[in-house]
């Protein structure tokens with residue numbers, strides 16, 4: 001083919017170039033040739049299947065946990081009943097005596113059994129102070145639950161921050177930009193506790209199955 005005269009080439013726009021091939025990453029599922037989702041390792045279909053499998057597994061786990069909890073509650077109720085019965089029997093036989101209210105010293109008392117397996121370690125309280133004692137126990141239990149939640153949050157935070165460390169810089173920068181957004185347009189600094197919470201929240205919103 002003869003060359004075109006060079007002076008005809010003043011408008012390069014007229015020359016059509018092939019479109020660059022889009023960078024295509026292949027789905028990591030064995031034998032799948034699908035295109036990986038942006039930021040993901042699997043194609044949309046494989047990802048959807050993985051999420052569904054995760055949900056199914058999770059549902060089974062939750063159902064099993066519920067069954068265990070029911071069984072546990074039944075066990076607890078039985079144990080508590082048995083502890084109370086043993087105490088009543090011991091009082092009738094006179095092998096154990098009622099104590100006095102541990103708060104006011106009154107002799108008109110009810111027993112609180114903390115652990116049915118150690119039903120002899122009764123805490124004696126009058127009717128008036130029974131509520132106070134039960135309330136104190138509820139507060140103790142609530143405190144323990146709060147501590148456990150706190151510990152779980154620290155675990156999750158460490159896990160997510162480690163995952164973020166491994167991200168490509170641009171994805172990381174995008175999450176960090178989200179984390180900087182404070183209330184009322186305030187810009188949070190990376191040391192702020194709310195920044196870290198936002199960062200974890202952004203990561204989980206972006207990657208819920210992680």
Ligand SMILES: [Zn+2]
Nearest residue numbers: 027032043046
């Ligand atoms: Zn796939």
Ligand SMILES: [Zn+2]
Nearest residue numbers: 101104126129
């Ligand atoms: Zn009392």
